[in-house]
Amino acid sequence: MSEEDSVSYSDMDSRGFLLIRDFLDQSEVEMLKQDFESAALEVNSNYSVRRLSASAMDRLEPKFRHVNEQVAAQSSVKVDCLNDGVYFSTVSEKATLSSPRKGAQAFPWHQDHENYWMWFDVKNYLNFYMPVVKPVVEKSNLTVVPLDRLHERAPEIHDKLLGRGATRVLPSGSKWVVKDDNRGGKVGTLDFDPAEIEETPELRPGDLLLLRGDLIHRTQDSSTRRVAASIRYINSETQVPRASLAKGGLAKMLMMLNARYLFEPVFQCFDNADGSSVRASEIDLHLKQVRERRLSGQEAQNTSKLAFLSRLTKEKLRS
Ligand SMILES: O=C(O)CCC(=O)C(=O)O
Ligand SMILES: [Fe+2]
Structure with missing residues (x-):
């Protein structure tokens, strides 16, 4: 049985993410590394990203399609159109809104912003997140707040955040405020640290962390030099x-x-x-x-x- 056969795709509804080990083979990881090296920096001043080339995305497309078919068959999440792909590096190449110190880039807790504004439907939206350069397995991963654990601890906030984006979760005294960057103000307050319910899948180059567009996530740390490809699927309809x-x-x-x-x-x-x-x-x-x-x-x-x-x-x- 291959890794993919043992994946529970219905987790996309219940947890908002899933993990497929060794999704890419060595040559595909190598191809992405080279693609990263030759990609120019985007003119995005919110963060430092490079864009995947169309040919790199085309080469991987059949693999993504297979996963999307499984997700559609076993959950309510439907995507069918590869929209875009960028590389996130923990080494920032310019000062941006998300560079906490010179040369480093770490994203604090958030639901993605730009895609929520652009597509509106971020439940039928998937982020194929795959480390390409990843020197230490237990470091510089992507930490997530699983939907089921959020529902257990804060059902109201969970319901408000479903299908939504453009939020940040920030500490405020002993509590955590969910800021609404869409309309301004706040969505609500958590009376516990999200770290209490977070999960950090330990990723190696080529592993796939598949996330729904409305999942809360952050950079685990930027203490090692990590590059991840993040390829985004939308629902064409x-x-x-x-x-x-x-x-x-x-x-x-x-x-x-x-x-x-x-x-x-x-x-x-x-x-x-x-x-x-x-x-x-x-x-x-x-x-x-x-x-x-x-x-x-x-x-x-x-x-x-x-x-x-x-x-x-x-x-x-x-x-
Ligand atoms: O790579 C990271 O640490 C952040 C990535 C991220 O926020 C995303 O893929 O939406
Ligand atoms: Fe993000």
Whole structure:
């Protein structure tokens, strides 16, 4: 029996994540290492990431598809479209919102932000997280808050966080506050340290940690030099509502501005469509075309800050 046969895919509903050991073989890990070395840094000022090449993602696509079929058969999570992939390194190559000290990058507790704003549906959204450079098995992993354990300890917060994103969990005295970076304010308060219910699967290069888009997670530590590929799947049939993208508080505006190279093309999709929503597959296709044009130098890498702020303001007024 292979590793994959013993995986309980229904964990995607009950726990929000699952682990498949030795998902990638040596040559695939080697291929990703080389791909990382040759990838340029993204123009994202929220964090330091490099993007996977389309050819690296294409090569692994059949493997991902097989997993997605199993997940769809055994849980309620449905994804079918490889949208994007980035490399997260614990060694930051620039100062960003998530670099706690010079040269290091560690993400504190959060639900992902940008994908929640871009796709809206993060339950039908998967993060294929695979270490590529991983010198110490018990260090620099990804720590998660399993859904079942959160439900047991804080059922109300669990219910509020299901299907949602763009939050951070921060210490506040003896409690922990769940900050809402979407609308501002807070989602709620935990009267215990999330570390009490966390789990940290110890990963080796090529292992796959598969996470739902609404799972709370953080970097375990950035004490070793670790690089992980993180490949993102969406559901092509999701209808993305126009009104939600520009709506929100200051934290959202700032993060969108820092990643305007991602959001400007989404607004362009809405401009080109006339309805109040656009199918995720259409946005995905447009993003890929923009990426291609940027790679070949036919289009600027980024939009100006001022132009994006004016766009955002107009959209806010519109909705
Ligand atoms: O690699 C890390 O430590 C953070 C990764 C992360 O936050 C993510 O994959 O969404
Ligand atoms: Fe994340």
